[in-house]
Amino acid sequence: MDNFKAFSSQLSSIGSQITPFASRTFQYTKEQLGQAEDKTQLPPDYIDLEKRVDALKQVHQKMLAVTSQYSNESYDYPPNIKETFQDLGRTVSEKVHLLSSATTPAEAQAALTAPPSAKPQPKTFNHALARASLSSSQLLHQQHTGAGEDPLATALEKYALASERVGEARLAQDTQIQSRFLAGWNTTLNTNLMFATRARKNVERSRLTLDSIKSRAKGTTWKIGGAAPRDDHALNSDELSPEAQEEIEKAEDEFVTQTEEAVSVMKNVRLLPLPQRFSICLSPFIVNAATQVLDTPEPLRNLAELIAAQVEYHKKAYEILSELQPVIEGLQVEQEASRTNDFSL
Known part of the structure; x- marks a missing residue:
């Protein structure tokens, strides 16, 4: 007997949890089939707020789909090259330093294939370009038999050092963008x-609950074909029992509360007290909230930080290459002058 009572108690507990869900599902199905009447409508300003929040979400998704690449170090790394661990073992600057003290081809080769450091060198376009330039420079140096240095080899070595600096500037840009743009937009x-x-789903659940209670209290049910709903026991608001009226008012209060919380979350502002009855318009409150939050400077501030990081990178790259350009042009002039002299002899 005790076991039966315990089983009955468990069923009652499960039933109390399933019933609200079943009622909402039933109400939702009726609405989808066009069988529901007197659907509680949300204020136009609340609906407008939802649309604006949806637009903000789409903006974040579109922008992050592209800018998230700044978290991927190798987003511009050439896919068609193959570099070994030895290639990535030291920075170009370290290799140049070692090469400067090499006195034989064997020592020069050893400098290029030095044991890898603890952290492999970055896989970016500019770092790869730097490594390729330095390797090419050494190939020319090794085969050079004339007097002095091969001008192209010298130029490539200088270009390698400059390219590595540009690559480091790009990594600095990426770090700034990750912390000052991506972090903020991902949090949002x-x-x-x-x-x-979630808050909007709670509003929808509370609305479905409210309308299902109203429908049940007024005795409305399914339409069959083109027939009108069965209303043998339909009651107007004056004929509702005190219990039914109390249940509806409780559901209305919950609906208002959930709507208030949804506005609070969507607008992220301290709310003013809402009236207890949903029949009082929410529009002035929602407009006030929207004015305060939709104009928040945070996304625009993050975007400004993104652009500032890009400007700093391109400015740095411009300075590095502008410094290198006259040096390379000088080598070119010297080579052409030397070539002219050779022909004149």
Whole structure:
């Protein structure tokens, strides 16, 4: 007997949990089939707020789909090259330093194939370009038999050092973008907007609950074919029992509360008290909240930081290459002058 009572108690507990869900599902199905009447409508300003939040979410998704590449070090690394661990073992600057003290081809080769350092060198386009330039420079140096240095080999070595500096500037840019743009926009997308979505779902659940209670209290049910709904026991608001009226009012209060919380999350502001009855318009409150938050400077501030990081990188790259350009042009002039002299002899 005790076991039966315990089993009955468990069923009652499960039933109390399933019933609200079943009621909402039933109400949702009726609405999808066009069988529901008197669907509670959200204020136009709330709907407008939802649309604006959805637009903000799409903006974040589109921008992050591209800018998230700044978290991938090798986003511009050439896919058609193959570099070994020895190639990535030392920086170009370290290799140049070792090469400067090499006195034989064997020592020069050893400098290029020095044991790898603890951390492999970056795989970026400019770093790869630097390594390729230095390797090419050494190939020319090794085969050079004339007086002095091979001008192209010298130019390639200088270009290698400059390219590595540009690559380091790009990595510095990426770090700034990750911390000052990606972090903020990812937080908005994965936290703020996620909470807003949950809050909006709570509003929809509370609305379905409210409408299912109203429908049940007024005795409406399914339409069959083109027939009108069965309303043998339909009651207007004056004829509702005190219990039914109390249940509806409780559901309305919950609906108002969930709507208030959704507005709070979507707009992320301290809310003013809402009226207890949903029949009082929410529009002035929502407009006030929207004015305060949709104009928040945070996303634009993050975008400004992104652009500032890009400007700093391109400015640095321009300075490095502008410094290198006259040096390379000088080598070119010297080579052409030397070539002219050779022909004149």
